[in-house]
Amino acid sequence: MREVFQQELAEVQDRLVEIAELVVRSIQDATRAFNESDVSLAEDVIANDKKIDELTVLLDELSIQILARQQPVARDLRIVVSALRISASLERMGDMAEHIAQLSRYRFPDKVVPKGLRSTFAEMGRLDVAIAEKLAELLRSQDIRLADEIRNDDDDVDELHASVFDKVLGETWKGQAVDTVDATLASRYHERFADHAVSIAKKVQYLATGDWAPELAS
Amino acid sequence: MREVFQQELAEVQDRLVEIAELVVRSIQDATRAFNESDVSLAEDVIANDKKIDELTVLLDELSIQILARQQPVARDLRIVVSALRISASLERMGDMAEHIAQLSRYRFPDKVVPKGLRSTFAEMGRLDVAIAEKLAELLRSQDIRLADEIRNDDDDVDELHASVFDKVLGETWKGQAVDTVDATLASRYHERFADHAVSIAKKVQYLATGDWAPELAS
Numbered sequence: 001m002r003e004v005f006q007q008e009l010a011e012v013q014d015r016l017v018e019i020a021e022l023v024v025r026s027i028q029d030a031t032r033a034f035n036e037s038d039v040s041l042a043e044d045v046i047a048n049d050k051k052i053d054e055l056t057v058l059l060d061e062l063s064i065q066i067l068a069r070q071q072p073v074a075r076d077l078r079i080v081v082s083a084l085r086i087s088a089s090l091e092r093m094g095d096m097a098e099h100i101a102q103l104s105r106y107r108f109p110d111k112v113v114p115k116g117l118r119s120t121f122a123e124m125g126r127l128d129v130a131i132a133e134k135l136a137e138l139l140r141s142q143d144i145r146l147a148d149e150i151r152n153d154d155d156d157v158d159e160l161h162a163s164v165f166d167k168v169l170g171e172t173w174k175g176q177a178v179d180t181v182d183a184t185l186a187s188r189y190h191e192r193f194a195d196h197a198v199s200i201a202k203k204v205q206y207l208a209t210g211d212w213a214p215e216l217a218s
Numbered sequence: 219m220r221e222v223f224q225q226e227l228a229e230v231q232d233r234l235v236e237i238a239e240l241v242v243r244s245i246q247d248a249t250r251a252f253n254e255s256d257v258s259l260a261e262d263v264i265a266n267d268k269k270i271d272e273l274t275v276l277l278d279e280l281s282i283q284i285l286a287r288q289q290p291v292a293r294d295l296r297i298v299v300s301a302l303r304i305s306a307s308l309e310r311m312g313d314m315a316e317h318i319a320q321l322s323r324y325r326f327p328d329k330v331v332p333k334g335l336r337s338t339f340a341e342m343g344r345l346d347v348a349i350a351e352k353l354a355e356l357l358r359s360q361d362i363r364l365a366d367e368i369r370n371d372d373d374d375v376d377e378l379h380a381s382v383f384d385k386v387l388g389e390t391w392k393g394q395a396v397d398t399v400d401a402t403l404a405s406r407y408h409e410r411f412a413d414h415a416v417s418i419a420k421k422v423q424y425l426a427t428g429d430w431a432p433e434l435a436s
Binding site: 067073165175181184185 | 282285286289291292295296299302303306383386387391393395396398399402403406
């Protein structure tokens with residue numbers, strides 16, 4: 001029974017990595033679609049998100065079946081419950097990538113990234129992609145040093161997020177209302193994407209070290 | 219054992235109702251703080267959210283203990299897993315209320331609600347409060363007709379959300395960038411609040427009827 005359980009856990013881990021890799025692809029394409037106003041790439045991201053949603057549902061069903069069949073307790077139980085939560089966060093990361101892609105589609109053929117914020121969004125996008133790549137690797141390797149790197153990258157994303165508002169609310173901002181809306185939403189989506197990654201990284205770190213902290217629930 | 223399990227499930231339900239009632243209070247206060255620029259009420263909402271977060275963590279711990287001790291299967295297992303997901307959504311509803319409250323605090327002593335959108339946000343706030351009240355009652359009574367009402371209210375919130383962007387991007391919009399940012403974020407938070415309620419309502423409906431649909435994972 002124990003051996004079957006370990007095989008099933010390995011299957012859960014493989015599927016989490018598979019979904020995380022799709023999220024990497026989504027955020028790569030979404031940020032490129034956003035920064036380069038590439039509407040056909042945006043369509044790919046939107047189609048790709050359906051796949052992420054489907055895989056998440058299948059993984060959740062598998063996790064529930066494992067709970068029913070294996071009746072895990074203690075650490076094993078927390079691993080399966082964490083998998084349910086990690087899949088929910090990955091699903092939301094996919095949604096954020098989709099939202100970023102949708103912004104470039106709404107404005108097409110106009111550019112979606114407001115002037116004066118191009119380098120900021122290029123950097124936020126680069127960080128979100130790096131965070132997603134590190135997250136997929138963290139889920140694969142369980143190398144928890146990556147969790148700290150993800151947290152550091154998230155701090156940088158938060159600073160850029162704040163800088164977007166400084167810019168938009170500053171005296172030199174010449175954007176139209178549409179630019180202000182796009183900058184506000186795009187910045188929020190980039191920031192939430194990174195937040196979800198941090199939330200997942202904390203859970204992986206907990207599973208590796210056993211240090212459960214209340215904030216892990218979030 | 220079965221009787222103990224039923225008692226524990228009743229305890230989970232009571233705690234979900236308790237958290238939902240705190241969310242009702244939060245969104246009532248947050249929308250009032252937002253619409254009336256009441257910064258002291260906004261502070262109450264922010265303090266209240268810590269309580270919601272704490273209760274969510276405690277409920278999640280209880281749910282995990284029930285999984286470990288009672289080893290539920292089939293429908294009983296799905297009830298406990300759903301409780302974990304419902305608590306996560308309630309926690310996010312609390313966060314959205316907190317974000318709405320924070321907006322009025324950032325702009326104080328200025329009014330946060332942009333001119334021309336006062337009646338729209340008053341109506342969105344009224345709907346979010348009604349949705350939260352119906353959700354608490356749904357969790358208490360399991361009267362699934364309330365789930366349909368919540369979905370209808372959410373459709374109305376979505377329409378108002380779209381109307382905010384129509385207004386802000388229309389030719390008559392005279393708002394400054396700060397007004398555009400506030401309208402964009404506030405509208406998004408109101409809309410997400412309602413989305414989480416719909417997600418919870420679907421789960422309660424499923425538990426009552428047994429009709430599991432893939433979209434219930436979200």
